[in-house]
Amino acid sequence: MNFTAKILFIILLFASTISFAQNNSERRCGSNEYLKRCISKDSSIAIKIKNIEENIQKQINNNIYNQKSTESAVYTIPVVVHVVYNNDAQNISDEQILTQIDVINEDYNRANTDKANTPTLFSSVAASFGIKFCLAQIDPSGNATTGITRTYTTVTEWQLDDSVKSSKTRGADSWPSNKYLNIWVCNLFGDLGYSTFPGGNSTVDGVVIRYNAFGRTGNVAYPYNKGRTLTHELGHWLNLIHIWGDDASGSCQGTDFVDDTPAQSGPNYGCPAFPHSSCGNTSDMYTNFMDYTNDECMNIFTNGQKQRALFVLKNLRSSLTTSNKCTVGIDNIENTSSQFKILPNPLTGDILTVQLNGSNPGNINVMVLNSLGQIQLIKNYQNYAEKKISLNINDLSQGLFLIKISTDKTAYTGKFIKL
Numbered sequence: 001m002n003f004t005a006k007i008l009f010i011i012l013l014f015a016s017t018i019s020f021a022q023n024n025s026e027r028r029c030g031s032n033e034y035l036k037r038c039i040s041k042d043s044s045i046a047i048k049i050k051n052i053e054e055n056i057q058k059q060i061n062n063n064i065y066n067q068k069s070t071e072s073a074v075y076t077i078p079v080v081v082h083v084v085y086n087n088d089a090q091n092i093s094d095e096q097i098l099t100q101i102d103v104i105n106e107d108y109n110r111a112n113t114d115k116a117n118t119p120t121l122f123s124s125v126a127a128s129f130g131i132k133f134c135l136a137q138i139d140p141s142g143n144a145t146t147g148i149t150r151t152y153t154t155v156t157e158w159q160l161d162d163s164v165k166s167s168k169t170r171g172a173d174s175w176p177s178n179k180y181l182n183i184w185v186c187n188l189f190g191d192l193g194y195s196t197f198p199g200g201n202s203t204v205d206g207v208v209i210r211y212n213a214f215g216r217t218g219n220v221a222y223p224y225n226k227g228r229t230l231t232h233e234l235g236h237w238l239n240l241i242h243i244w245g246d247d248a249s250g251s252c253q254g255t256d257f258v259d260d261t262p263a264q265s266g267p268n269y270g271c272p273a274f275p276h277s278s279c280g281n282t283s284d285m286y287t288n289f290m291d292y293t294n295d296e297c298m299n300i301f302t303n304g305q306k307q308r309a310l311f312v313l314k315n316l317r318s319s320l321t322t323s324n325k326c327t328v329g330i331d332n333i334e335n336t337s338s339q340f341k342i343l344p345n346p347l348t349g350d351i352l353t354v355q356l357n358g359s360n361p362g363n364i365n366v367m368v369l370n371s372l373g374q375i376q377l378i379k380n381y382q383n384y385a386e387k388k389i390s391l392n393i394n395d396l397s398q399g400l401f402l403i404k405i406s407t408d409k410t411a412y413t414g415k416f417i418k419l
């Protein structure tokens with residue numbers, strides 16, 4: 001198919017109703033059905049999507065993005081998770097949410113441990129996108145936040161209609177989508193999740209995920225218990241298309257506009273054995289995050305998919321990557337105190353020294369948190385009489401950390417960078 005034909009095909013595709021025989025155990029993603037409904041309400045969205053696709057293809061054809069996509073920049077995206085619950089099971093724990101943030105940070109950076117399961121045929125095109133997702137630390141009013149909101153609702157089931165995204169319809173209002181990636185977790189009916197594509201209405205921009213397909217601990221249900229539903233839906237949010245191209249099953253005519261994913265005849269479910277071929281390929285890339293396989297079967301994005309996603313981040317969602325809603329709280333903390341000094345900073349070794357000034361501090365509590373606010377280290381010292389504390393932070397990865405020190409008389413919060 002030539003380029004114009006491809007564009008027309010995809011628009012027709014989104015505007016039509018295409019479904020596959022499914023049963024309840026098969027993955028269901030509502031993003032295409034959702035987009036079709038958006039276009040039926042506002043036909044200008046189809047034109048915007050067509051223009052976006054043309055621009056992506058032009059830039060990729062002009063090789064603005066390296067074909068191997070070796071760019072190593074890191075794009076930081078602040079995230080707010082809106083938990084909208086009707087009962088305790090739906091009111092998932094902070095821990096469950098944090099595991100989901102871990103999953104997307106792994107999957108979008110080829111840091112997932114199950115990448116070893118990618119068939120050798122495909123491992124040479126595997127990509128690390130260089131995207132860091134972080135729970136917001138500053139809310140839209142400028143106050144400190146955990147990046148998680150919780151809203152009780154009388155609604156027992158939600159549909160593909162944006163109603164969970166507004167308090168007027170008993171959901172939770174979005175935070176400005178030019179500063180935050182909004183994720184709603186609720187009891188979504190039928191589908192595991194749905195996402196907006198770039199080019200839609202900014203007030204409803206974001207991703208909705210069913211509560212028991214979110215994260216990889218707590219209230220999650222096999223086979224969607226590894227957090228891959230959000231990885232998949234965020235792919236749509238970054239303008240990735242289902243790997244089989246969303247054509248009617250068996251036609252082999254659809255395209256995901258990505259050259260390094262083989263043509264395949266339809267979605268794969270469960271977890272096929274390698275090779276699993278269709279459309280004359282050696283094997284479908286059924287381990288791609290944009291297929292419909294089980295969470296435990298998915299483990300790869302490709303360089304071609306990375307090119308599309310980076311176009312979106314650089315052109316359509318660039319304000320998110322500079323909004324600083326994750327780190328501004330830490331950045332504003334000054335490392336000045338008459339009582340404490342942190343040495344060295346930045347830290348290149350494993351020993352962080354807290355120098356204690358003034359009189360005998362007595363009882364001391366030291367806490368180290370990462371940029372997500374997660375506690376990494378806690379130490380307590382009783383009747384401490386020395387002038388310094390040496391902390392072994394060998395277990396910490398590289399990055400920015402908060403250190404909170406409190407005594408019976410005073411408290412101090414500082415920050416340090418481990419290189």
Ligand SMILES: [Zn+2]
Nearest residue numbers: 029031232242
């Ligand atoms: Zn999907």
